[in-house]
Amino acid sequence: MKFSKWQGCGNDFVIVDFLDHEPVDFAVLAREMCDRHFGVGADGLMAACPSETADVRMREFNPDGTEPEMCGNGIRCFSRWLYEEGYVTKEEFTVETLAGTMVPRVIVQDGTVSAVAVDMGVPVLEGERIPVAGFGTERVVAQPITVAGKEYAMTCVSMGNPHCVIFVDDAEGFPLEQLGAQFEHHAAFPNRINTEFVEVRDRRHARMRVWERGAGITLACGTGTCATLTAGVLNDVLDREAAIEVDGGVIHVAWREDGHIVMTGPAERVFTGDWPGVR
Structure with missing residues:
Protein backbone atom coordinates (compact mmCIF):
# COMPACT_ATOMS: atom_id res chain seq x y z
CA MET A 1 0.00 0.00 0.00
CA GLY A 121 -16.30 26.71 11.48
CA VAL A 122 -17.79 28.28 14.59
CA PRO A 123 -16.33 27.36 18.01
CA VAL A 124 -18.68 25.59 20.40
CA LEU A 125 -18.77 27.22 23.82
CA GLU A 126 -21.64 25.59 25.74
CA GLY A 127 -20.26 23.31 28.44
CA GLU A 128 -22.52 20.34 27.74
CA ARG A 129 -21.61 20.35 24.04
CA ILE A 130 -17.82 20.38 24.55
CA PRO A 131 -18.44 18.41 26.88
CA VAL A 132 -17.49 19.61 30.37
CA ALA A 133 -19.40 18.07 33.25
CA GLY A 134 -21.67 20.30 35.32
CA PHE A 135 -21.93 23.36 33.09
CA GLY A 136 -25.07 22.73 31.03
CA THR A 137 -25.49 25.50 28.48
CA GLU A 138 -23.12 27.86 30.32
CA ARG A 139 -19.75 28.87 28.90
CA VAL A 140 -16.67 27.53 30.65
CA VAL A 141 -14.53 30.66 30.91
CA ALA A 142 -11.85 31.07 33.59
CA GLN A 143 -13.46 28.37 35.74
CA PRO A 144 -11.51 26.60 38.49
CA ILE A 145 -10.13 23.10 38.01
CA THR A 146 -7.86 21.26 40.45
CA VAL A 147 -5.14 18.99 39.08
CA ALA A 148 -2.44 17.36 41.23
CA GLY A 149 -3.51 19.48 44.19
CA LYS A 150 -3.21 22.83 42.40
CA GLU A 151 -6.04 25.04 41.15
CA TYR A 152 -5.98 26.38 37.58
CA ALA A 153 -8.37 28.56 35.60
CA MET A 154 -9.71 26.69 32.59
CA THR A 155 -11.47 27.98 29.49
CA CYS A 156 -13.00 25.22 27.38
CA VAL A 157 -13.86 25.22 23.69
CA SER A 158 -14.83 22.63 21.11
CA MET A 159 -13.51 22.96 17.57
CA GLY A 160 -15.28 19.73 16.73
CA ASN A 161 -12.99 18.16 19.33
CA PRO A 162 -12.73 19.23 23.00
CA HIS A 163 -10.07 21.62 24.30
CA CYS A 164 -9.15 22.97 27.72
CA VAL A 165 -7.01 26.13 27.59
CA ILE A 166 -4.91 27.02 30.63
CA PHE A 167 -3.13 30.38 30.67
CA VAL A 168 0.26 30.17 32.38
CA ASP A 169 3.13 32.54 33.10
CA ASP A 170 5.79 30.30 31.52
CA ALA A 171 4.74 27.85 28.82
CA GLU A 172 8.28 26.56 28.32
CA GLY A 173 8.70 25.72 31.98
CA PHE A 174 5.27 24.16 32.55
CA PRO A 175 5.58 20.46 33.60
CA LEU A 176 3.62 19.13 30.63
CA GLU A 177 5.11 15.66 30.89
CA GLN A 178 3.91 15.26 34.48
CA LEU A 179 0.48 16.92 34.26
CA GLY A 180 -0.75 16.52 30.69
CA ALA A 181 -2.34 13.11 31.17
CA GLN A 182 -3.98 14.23 34.42
CA PHE A 183 -5.80 17.01 32.58
CA GLU A 184 -6.73 14.64 29.73
CA HIS A 185 -8.33 12.10 32.07
CA HIS A 186 -9.84 14.54 34.60
CA ALA A 187 -13.37 13.68 35.74
CA ALA A 188 -14.61 17.03 34.40
CA PHE A 189 -14.14 15.77 30.84
CA PRO A 190 -16.38 12.79 29.98
CA ASN A 191 -14.73 12.30 26.57
CA ARG A 192 -11.22 13.18 27.77
CA ILE A 193 -9.70 16.41 26.44
CA ASN A 194 -6.86 18.13 24.61
CA THR A 195 -5.11 20.67 26.82
CA GLU A 196 -3.24 23.80 25.75
CA PHE A 197 -0.89 25.61 28.13
CA VAL A 198 -0.63 29.16 26.86
CA GLU A 199 1.65 32.08 27.65
CA VAL A 200 0.36 35.35 26.18
CA ARG A 201 3.26 37.46 24.89
CA ASP A 202 1.09 40.34 23.65
CA ARG A 203 -2.42 40.73 22.24
CA ARG A 204 -1.41 39.32 18.84
CA HIS A 205 1.11 36.69 19.90
CA ALA A 206 0.92 33.69 22.22
CA ARG A 207 3.16 30.71 22.98
CA MET A 208 1.28 27.41 23.19
CA ARG A 209 2.29 23.91 24.25
CA VAL A 210 -0.11 21.04 23.94
CA TRP A 211 -1.02 17.65 25.35
CA GLU A 212 -3.23 15.91 22.78
CA ARG A 213 -5.89 13.40 23.72
CA GLY A 214 -4.72 9.98 22.57
CA ALA A 215 -1.31 11.21 21.42
CA GLY A 216 0.37 13.00 24.34
CA ILE A 217 2.85 15.82 23.74
CA THR A 218 3.00 16.93 20.10
CA LEU A 219 4.87 19.74 18.38
CA ALA A 220 1.66 21.42 17.25
CA CYS A 221 -2.13 21.17 17.31
CA GLY A 222 -4.13 23.14 14.75
CA THR A 223 -7.49 22.93 16.49
CA GLY A 224 -5.61 23.79 19.69
CA THR A 225 -4.41 27.07 18.19
CA CYS A 226 -8.01 27.85 17.24
CA ALA A 227 -9.16 27.06 20.78
CA THR A 228 -6.31 29.19 22.16
CA LEU A 229 -7.35 32.23 20.14
CA THR A 230 -10.99 31.74 21.12
CA ALA A 231 -10.09 31.45 24.81
CA GLY A 232 -7.81 34.48 24.52
CA VAL A 233 -10.63 36.60 23.11
CA LEU A 234 -13.11 35.36 25.73
CA ASN A 235 -10.63 36.28 28.48
CA ASP A 236 -9.76 39.59 26.77
CA VAL A 237 -6.06 38.82 26.51
CA LEU A 238 -5.83 38.28 22.72
CA ASP A 239 -7.19 40.17 19.72
CA ARG A 240 -9.40 38.38 17.20
CA GLU A 241 -6.37 37.69 15.00
CA ALA A 242 -3.07 36.41 16.38
CA ALA A 243 0.04 34.34 15.71
CA ILE A 244 0.13 31.24 17.88
CA GLU A 245 3.66 29.88 18.35
CA VAL A 246 3.83 26.12 18.88
CA ASP A 247 6.85 23.88 19.40
CA GLY A 248 7.14 23.29 15.64
CA GLY A 249 6.44 26.74 14.20
CA VAL A 250 3.76 29.42 13.95
CA ILE A 251 0.09 29.13 13.00
CA HIS A 252 -2.01 32.20 12.21
CA VAL A 253 -5.58 32.20 13.47
CA ALA A 254 -8.40 34.68 12.91
CA TRP A 255 -11.89 34.76 14.47
CA ARG A 256 -13.97 36.46 11.80
CA GLU A 257 -16.95 38.70 12.47
CA ASP A 258 -19.25 35.99 11.06
CA GLY A 259 -18.12 33.75 13.94
CA HIS A 260 -15.96 31.40 11.88
CA ILE A 261 -12.38 30.57 12.83
CA VAL A 262 -9.82 30.51 10.00
CA MET A 263 -6.48 28.79 10.56
CA THR A 264 -3.53 29.30 8.20
Missing part, protein backbone atom coordinates in the same frame (compact mmCIF):
# COMPACT_ATOMS: atom_id res chain seq x y z
CA LYS A 2 1.33 3.41 -0.96
CA PHE A 3 1.52 6.02 1.78
CA SER A 4 2.74 9.57 2.10
CA LYS A 5 4.13 11.17 5.25
CA TRP A 6 3.46 14.88 5.88
CA GLN A 7 4.04 17.40 8.65
CA GLY A 8 2.56 20.72 9.67
CA CYS A 9 4.70 22.60 12.21
CA GLY A 10 6.20 19.26 13.22
CA ASN A 11 2.82 17.58 13.81
CA ASP A 12 3.29 14.57 11.52
CA PHE A 13 0.86 12.29 9.74
CA VAL A 14 0.71 9.27 7.48
CA ILE A 15 -1.83 9.65 4.65
CA VAL A 16 -3.30 6.68 2.77
CA ASP A 17 -5.68 6.50 -0.19
CA PHE A 18 -8.88 4.51 0.30
CA LEU A 19 -10.96 6.39 -2.27
CA ASP A 20 -11.11 3.28 -4.47
CA HIS A 21 -10.30 0.61 -1.90
CA GLU A 22 -12.37 -1.24 0.65
CA PRO A 23 -11.81 0.09 4.19
CA VAL A 24 -9.61 -1.90 6.55
CA ASP A 25 -9.38 -1.88 10.35
CA PHE A 26 -7.99 1.64 10.52
CA ALA A 27 -7.50 1.50 14.30
CA VAL A 28 -5.10 -1.43 13.94
CA LEU A 29 -3.40 0.15 10.93
CA ALA A 30 -2.91 3.40 12.86
CA ARG A 31 -1.32 1.67 15.83
CA GLU A 32 1.07 -0.16 13.50
CA MET A 33 1.99 2.69 11.14
CA CYS A 34 2.23 5.44 13.78
CA ASP A 35 4.62 3.44 15.95
CA ARG A 36 7.91 5.37 15.95
CA HIS A 37 10.04 2.28 16.58
CA PHE A 38 8.39 -0.44 14.51
CA GLY A 39 6.32 1.56 12.00
CA VAL A 40 6.56 4.73 9.94
CA GLY A 41 6.16 6.97 12.99
CA ALA A 42 3.50 9.69 13.18
CA ASP A 43 1.10 11.60 15.41
CA GLY A 44 -1.81 10.24 13.37
CA LEU A 45 -3.04 8.27 10.38
CA MET A 46 -5.37 9.89 7.84
CA ALA A 47 -7.37 7.95 5.28
CA ALA A 48 -8.95 9.51 2.21
CA CYS A 49 -12.39 7.96 1.69
CA PRO A 50 -15.37 8.67 -0.58
CA SER A 51 -17.96 11.19 0.64
CA GLU A 52 -21.61 11.68 -0.26
CA THR A 53 -21.69 15.23 1.13
CA ALA A 54 -18.27 16.74 0.30
CA ASP A 55 -15.46 16.45 -2.24
CA VAL A 56 -13.75 13.84 -0.05
CA ARG A 57 -13.97 12.35 3.43
CA MET A 58 -11.08 12.46 5.89
CA ARG A 59 -10.86 9.82 8.61
CA GLU A 60 -8.13 10.31 11.17
CA PHE A 61 -6.82 7.98 13.86
CA ASN A 62 -4.54 8.63 16.82
CA PRO A 63 -1.49 6.44 17.52
CA ASP A 64 -3.58 4.57 20.12
CA GLY A 65 -6.20 3.71 17.49
CA THR A 66 -8.90 6.11 18.68
CA GLU A 67 -10.68 8.26 16.11
CA PRO A 68 -10.80 11.99 16.97
CA GLU A 69 -13.38 14.30 15.49
CA MET A 70 -10.94 16.71 13.88
CA CYS A 71 -7.27 17.63 13.47
CA GLY A 72 -6.28 21.09 12.29
CA ASN A 73 -2.69 20.41 11.26
CA GLY A 74 -3.83 17.14 9.79
CA ILE A 75 -6.45 18.68 7.54
CA ARG A 76 -3.90 21.17 6.19
CA CYS A 77 -1.56 18.31 5.26
CA PHE A 78 -4.44 16.23 3.93
CA SER A 79 -5.67 19.15 1.81
CA ARG A 80 -2.31 19.84 0.20
CA TRP A 81 -1.88 16.12 -0.47
CA LEU A 82 -5.31 16.00 -2.16
CA TYR A 83 -4.42 19.01 -4.31
CA GLU A 84 -0.94 17.90 -5.30
CA GLU A 85 -2.02 14.32 -6.03
CA GLY A 86 -4.78 15.65 -8.31
CA TYR A 87 -7.72 14.30 -6.31
CA VAL A 88 -9.09 17.86 -6.29
CA THR A 89 -8.37 20.50 -8.91
CA LYS A 90 -9.98 23.49 -7.18
CA GLU A 91 -7.96 25.65 -4.78
CA GLU A 92 -10.94 25.70 -2.40
CA PHE A 93 -12.91 22.53 -1.73
CA THR A 94 -14.82 20.63 0.97
CA VAL A 95 -13.72 17.83 3.30
CA GLU A 96 -16.12 15.74 5.37
CA THR A 97 -14.93 15.06 8.94
CA LEU A 98 -16.54 13.83 12.15
CA ALA A 99 -16.64 17.50 13.19
CA GLY A 100 -18.61 18.49 10.08
CA THR A 101 -17.66 19.78 6.65
CA MET A 102 -14.45 21.82 6.55
CA VAL A 103 -13.49 24.22 3.74
CA PRO A 104 -9.73 24.24 3.03
CA ARG A 105 -8.08 26.62 0.58
CA VAL A 106 -4.60 26.02 -0.78
CA ILE A 107 -2.59 29.23 -1.16
CA VAL A 108 -0.56 29.02 -4.37
CA GLN A 109 2.36 31.36 -5.09
CA ASP A 110 4.48 31.01 -8.24
CA GLY A 111 2.92 27.64 -8.95
CA THR A 112 3.73 26.20 -5.52
CA VAL A 113 1.50 25.74 -2.48
CA SER A 114 2.92 28.08 0.18
CA ALA A 115 0.32 27.47 2.90
CA VAL A 116 -3.15 26.11 3.53
CA ALA A 117 -6.00 28.08 5.10
CA VAL A 118 -8.96 26.22 6.57
CA ASP A 119 -12.36 27.57 7.62
CA MET A 120 -12.73 25.60 10.83
CA GLY A 265 -0.24 27.45 8.32
CA PRO A 266 2.29 25.23 6.54
CA ALA A 267 1.93 21.68 5.27
CA GLU A 268 4.97 19.85 3.92
CA ARG A 269 5.59 16.43 2.38
CA VAL A 270 8.29 14.45 4.21
CA PHE A 271 8.50 11.25 2.14
CA THR A 272 6.47 8.53 0.43
CA GLY A 273 6.73 4.77 0.69
CA ASP A 274 5.11 1.34 0.55
CA TRP A 275 3.53 -0.39 3.54
CA PRO A 276 3.47 -4.21 3.39
CA GLY A 277 0.38 -6.26 4.10
CA VAL A 278 -2.32 -3.98 2.68
CA ARG A 279 -3.14 -3.95 -1.03
Whole structure:
Protein backbone atom coordinates (compact mmCIF):
# COMPACT_ATOMS: atom_id res chain seq x y z
CA MET A 1 0.00 0.00 0.00
CA LYS A 2 1.33 3.41 -0.96
CA PHE A 3 1.52 6.02 1.78
CA SER A 4 2.74 9.57 2.10
CA LYS A 5 4.13 11.17 5.25
CA TRP A 6 3.46 14.88 5.88
CA GLN A 7 4.04 17.40 8.65
CA GLY A 8 2.56 20.72 9.67
CA CYS A 9 4.70 22.60 12.21
CA GLY A 10 6.20 19.26 13.22
CA ASN A 11 2.82 17.58 13.81
CA ASP A 12 3.29 14.57 11.52
CA PHE A 13 0.86 12.29 9.74
CA VAL A 14 0.71 9.27 7.48
CA ILE A 15 -1.83 9.65 4.65
CA VAL A 16 -3.30 6.68 2.77
CA ASP A 17 -5.68 6.50 -0.19
CA PHE A 18 -8.88 4.51 0.30
CA LEU A 19 -10.96 6.39 -2.27
CA ASP A 20 -11.11 3.28 -4.47
CA HIS A 21 -10.30 0.61 -1.90
CA GLU A 22 -12.37 -1.24 0.65
CA PRO A 23 -11.81 0.09 4.19
CA VAL A 24 -9.61 -1.90 6.55
CA ASP A 25 -9.38 -1.88 10.35
CA PHE A 26 -7.99 1.64 10.52
CA ALA A 27 -7.50 1.50 14.30
CA VAL A 28 -5.10 -1.43 13.94
CA LEU A 29 -3.40 0.15 10.93
CA ALA A 30 -2.91 3.40 12.86
CA ARG A 31 -1.32 1.67 15.83
CA GLU A 32 1.07 -0.16 13.50
CA MET A 33 1.99 2.69 11.14
CA CYS A 34 2.23 5.44 13.78
CA ASP A 35 4.62 3.44 15.95
CA ARG A 36 7.91 5.37 15.95
CA HIS A 37 10.04 2.28 16.58
CA PHE A 38 8.39 -0.44 14.51
CA GLY A 39 6.32 1.56 12.00
CA VAL A 40 6.56 4.73 9.94
CA GLY A 41 6.16 6.97 12.99
CA ALA A 42 3.50 9.69 13.18
CA ASP A 43 1.10 11.60 15.41
CA GLY A 44 -1.81 10.24 13.37
CA LEU A 45 -3.04 8.27 10.38
CA MET A 46 -5.37 9.89 7.84
CA ALA A 47 -7.37 7.95 5.28
CA ALA A 48 -8.95 9.51 2.21
CA CYS A 49 -12.39 7.96 1.69
CA PRO A 50 -15.37 8.67 -0.58
CA SER A 51 -17.96 11.19 0.64
CA GLU A 52 -21.61 11.68 -0.26
CA THR A 53 -21.69 15.23 1.13
CA ALA A 54 -18.27 16.74 0.30
CA ASP A 55 -15.46 16.45 -2.24
CA VAL A 56 -13.75 13.84 -0.05
CA ARG A 57 -13.97 12.35 3.43
CA MET A 58 -11.08 12.46 5.89
CA ARG A 59 -10.86 9.82 8.61
CA GLU A 60 -8.13 10.31 11.17
CA PHE A 61 -6.82 7.98 13.86
CA ASN A 62 -4.54 8.63 16.82
CA PRO A 63 -1.49 6.44 17.52
CA ASP A 64 -3.58 4.57 20.12
CA GLY A 65 -6.20 3.71 17.49
CA THR A 66 -8.90 6.11 18.68
CA GLU A 67 -10.68 8.26 16.11
CA PRO A 68 -10.80 11.99 16.97
CA GLU A 69 -13.38 14.30 15.49
CA MET A 70 -10.94 16.71 13.88
CA CYS A 71 -7.27 17.63 13.47
CA GLY A 72 -6.28 21.09 12.29
CA ASN A 73 -2.69 20.41 11.26
CA GLY A 74 -3.83 17.14 9.79
CA ILE A 75 -6.45 18.68 7.54
CA ARG A 76 -3.90 21.17 6.19
CA CYS A 77 -1.56 18.31 5.26
CA PHE A 78 -4.44 16.23 3.93
CA SER A 79 -5.67 19.15 1.81
CA ARG A 80 -2.31 19.84 0.20
CA TRP A 81 -1.88 16.12 -0.47
CA LEU A 82 -5.31 16.00 -2.16
CA TYR A 83 -4.42 19.01 -4.31
CA GLU A 84 -0.94 17.90 -5.30
CA GLU A 85 -2.02 14.32 -6.03
CA GLY A 86 -4.78 15.65 -8.31
CA TYR A 87 -7.72 14.30 -6.31
CA VAL A 88 -9.09 17.86 -6.29
CA THR A 89 -8.37 20.50 -8.91
CA LYS A 90 -9.98 23.49 -7.18
CA GLU A 91 -7.96 25.65 -4.78
CA GLU A 92 -10.94 25.70 -2.40
CA PHE A 93 -12.91 22.53 -1.73
CA THR A 94 -14.82 20.63 0.97
CA VAL A 95 -13.72 17.83 3.30
CA GLU A 96 -16.12 15.74 5.37
CA THR A 97 -14.93 15.06 8.94
CA LEU A 98 -16.54 13.83 12.15
CA ALA A 99 -16.64 17.50 13.19
CA GLY A 100 -18.61 18.49 10.08
CA THR A 101 -17.66 19.78 6.65
CA MET A 102 -14.45 21.82 6.55
CA VAL A 103 -13.49 24.22 3.74
CA PRO A 104 -9.73 24.24 3.03
CA ARG A 105 -8.08 26.62 0.58
CA VAL A 106 -4.60 26.02 -0.78
CA ILE A 107 -2.59 29.23 -1.16
CA VAL A 108 -0.56 29.02 -4.37
CA GLN A 109 2.36 31.36 -5.09
CA ASP A 110 4.48 31.01 -8.24
CA GLY A 111 2.92 27.64 -8.95
CA THR A 112 3.73 26.20 -5.52
CA VAL A 113 1.50 25.74 -2.48
CA SER A 114 2.92 28.08 0.18
CA ALA A 115 0.32 27.47 2.90
CA VAL A 116 -3.15 26.11 3.53
CA ALA A 117 -6.00 28.08 5.10
CA VAL A 118 -8.96 26.22 6.57
CA ASP A 119 -12.36 27.57 7.62
CA MET A 120 -12.73 25.60 10.83
CA GLY A 121 -16.30 26.71 11.48
CA VAL A 122 -17.79 28.28 14.59
CA PRO A 123 -16.33 27.36 18.01
CA VAL A 124 -18.68 25.59 20.40
CA LEU A 125 -18.77 27.22 23.82
CA GLU A 126 -21.64 25.59 25.74
CA GLY A 127 -20.26 23.31 28.44
CA GLU A 128 -22.52 20.34 27.74
CA ARG A 129 -21.61 20.35 24.04
CA ILE A 130 -17.82 20.38 24.55
CA PRO A 131 -18.44 18.41 26.88
CA VAL A 132 -17.49 19.61 30.37
CA ALA A 133 -19.40 18.07 33.25
CA GLY A 134 -21.67 20.30 35.32
CA PHE A 135 -21.93 23.36 33.09
CA GLY A 136 -25.07 22.73 31.03
CA THR A 137 -25.49 25.50 28.48
CA GLU A 138 -23.12 27.86 30.32
CA ARG A 139 -19.75 28.87 28.90
CA VAL A 140 -16.67 27.53 30.65
CA VAL A 141 -14.53 30.66 30.91
CA ALA A 142 -11.85 31.07 33.59
CA GLN A 143 -13.46 28.37 35.74
CA PRO A 144 -11.51 26.60 38.49
CA ILE A 145 -10.13 23.10 38.01
CA THR A 146 -7.86 21.26 40.45
CA VAL A 147 -5.14 18.99 39.08
CA ALA A 148 -2.44 17.36 41.23
CA GLY A 149 -3.51 19.48 44.19
CA LYS A 150 -3.21 22.83 42.40
CA GLU A 151 -6.04 25.04 41.15
CA TYR A 152 -5.98 26.38 37.58
CA ALA A 153 -8.37 28.56 35.60
CA MET A 154 -9.71 26.69 32.59
CA THR A 155 -11.47 27.98 29.49
CA CYS A 156 -13.00 25.22 27.38
CA VAL A 157 -13.86 25.22 23.69
CA SER A 158 -14.83 22.63 21.11
CA MET A 159 -13.51 22.96 17.57
CA GLY A 160 -15.28 19.73 16.73
CA ASN A 161 -12.99 18.16 19.33
CA PRO A 162 -12.73 19.23 23.00
CA HIS A 163 -10.07 21.62 24.30
CA CYS A 164 -9.15 22.97 27.72
CA VAL A 165 -7.01 26.13 27.59
CA ILE A 166 -4.91 27.02 30.63
CA PHE A 167 -3.13 30.38 30.67
CA VAL A 168 0.26 30.17 32.38
CA ASP A 169 3.13 32.54 33.10
CA ASP A 170 5.79 30.30 31.52
CA ALA A 171 4.74 27.85 28.82
CA GLU A 172 8.28 26.56 28.32
CA GLY A 173 8.70 25.72 31.98
CA PHE A 174 5.27 24.16 32.55
CA PRO A 175 5.58 20.46 33.60
CA LEU A 176 3.62 19.13 30.63
CA GLU A 177 5.11 15.66 30.89
CA GLN A 178 3.91 15.26 34.48
CA LEU A 179 0.48 16.92 34.26
CA GLY A 180 -0.75 16.52 30.69
CA ALA A 181 -2.34 13.11 31.17
CA GLN A 182 -3.98 14.23 34.42
CA PHE A 183 -5.80 17.01 32.58
CA GLU A 184 -6.73 14.64 29.73
CA HIS A 185 -8.33 12.10 32.07
CA HIS A 186 -9.84 14.54 34.60
CA ALA A 187 -13.37 13.68 35.74
CA ALA A 188 -14.61 17.03 34.40
CA PHE A 189 -14.14 15.77 30.84
CA PRO A 190 -16.38 12.79 29.98
CA ASN A 191 -14.73 12.30 26.57
CA ARG A 192 -11.22 13.18 27.77
CA ILE A 193 -9.70 16.41 26.44
CA ASN A 194 -6.86 18.13 24.61
CA THR A 195 -5.11 20.67 26.82
CA GLU A 196 -3.24 23.80 25.75
CA PHE A 197 -0.89 25.61 28.13
CA VAL A 198 -0.63 29.16 26.86
CA GLU A 199 1.65 32.08 27.65
CA VAL A 200 0.36 35.35 26.18
CA ARG A 201 3.26 37.46 24.89
CA ASP A 202 1.09 40.34 23.65
CA ARG A 203 -2.42 40.73 22.24
CA ARG A 204 -1.41 39.32 18.84
CA HIS A 205 1.11 36.69 19.90
CA ALA A 206 0.92 33.69 22.22
CA ARG A 207 3.16 30.71 22.98
CA MET A 208 1.28 27.41 23.19
CA ARG A 209 2.29 23.91 24.25
CA VAL A 210 -0.11 21.04 23.94
CA TRP A 211 -1.02 17.65 25.35
CA GLU A 212 -3.23 15.91 22.78
CA ARG A 213 -5.89 13.40 23.72
CA GLY A 214 -4.72 9.98 22.57
CA ALA A 215 -1.31 11.21 21.42
CA GLY A 216 0.37 13.00 24.34
CA ILE A 217 2.85 15.82 23.74
CA THR A 218 3.00 16.93 20.10
CA LEU A 219 4.87 19.74 18.38
CA ALA A 220 1.66 21.42 17.25
CA CYS A 221 -2.13 21.17 17.31
CA GLY A 222 -4.13 23.14 14.75
CA THR A 223 -7.49 22.93 16.49
CA GLY A 224 -5.61 23.79 19.69
CA THR A 225 -4.41 27.07 18.19
CA CYS A 226 -8.01 27.85 17.24
CA ALA A 227 -9.16 27.06 20.78
CA THR A 228 -6.31 29.19 22.16
CA LEU A 229 -7.35 32.23 20.14
CA THR A 230 -10.99 31.74 21.12
CA ALA A 231 -10.09 31.45 24.81
CA GLY A 232 -7.81 34.48 24.52
CA VAL A 233 -10.63 36.60 23.11
CA LEU A 234 -13.11 35.36 25.73
CA ASN A 235 -10.63 36.28 28.48
CA ASP A 236 -9.76 39.59 26.77
CA VAL A 237 -6.06 38.82 26.51
CA LEU A 238 -5.83 38.28 22.72
CA ASP A 239 -7.19 40.17 19.72
CA ARG A 240 -9.40 38.38 17.20
CA GLU A 241 -6.37 37.69 15.00
CA ALA A 242 -3.07 36.41 16.38
CA ALA A 243 0.04 34.34 15.71
CA ILE A 244 0.13 31.24 17.88
CA GLU A 245 3.66 29.88 18.35
CA VAL A 246 3.83 26.12 18.88
CA ASP A 247 6.85 23.88 19.40
CA GLY A 248 7.14 23.29 15.64
CA GLY A 249 6.44 26.74 14.20
CA VAL A 250 3.76 29.42 13.95
CA ILE A 251 0.09 29.13 13.00
CA HIS A 252 -2.01 32.20 12.21
CA VAL A 253 -5.58 32.20 13.47
CA ALA A 254 -8.40 34.68 12.91
CA TRP A 255 -11.89 34.76 14.47
CA ARG A 256 -13.97 36.46 11.80
CA GLU A 257 -16.95 38.70 12.47
CA ASP A 258 -19.25 35.99 11.06
CA GLY A 259 -18.12 33.75 13.94
CA HIS A 260 -15.96 31.40 11.88
CA ILE A 261 -12.38 30.57 12.83
CA VAL A 262 -9.82 30.51 10.00
CA MET A 263 -6.48 28.79 10.56
CA THR A 264 -3.53 29.30 8.20
CA GLY A 265 -0.24 27.45 8.32
CA PRO A 266 2.29 25.23 6.54
CA ALA A 267 1.93 21.68 5.27
CA GLU A 268 4.97 19.85 3.92
CA ARG A 269 5.59 16.43 2.38
CA VAL A 270 8.29 14.45 4.21
CA PHE A 271 8.50 11.25 2.14
CA THR A 272 6.47 8.53 0.43
CA GLY A 273 6.73 4.77 0.69
CA ASP A 274 5.11 1.34 0.55
CA TRP A 275 3.53 -0.39 3.54
CA PRO A 276 3.47 -4.21 3.39
CA GLY A 277 0.38 -6.26 4.10
CA VAL A 278 -2.32 -3.98 2.68
CA ARG A 279 -3.14 -3.95 -1.03
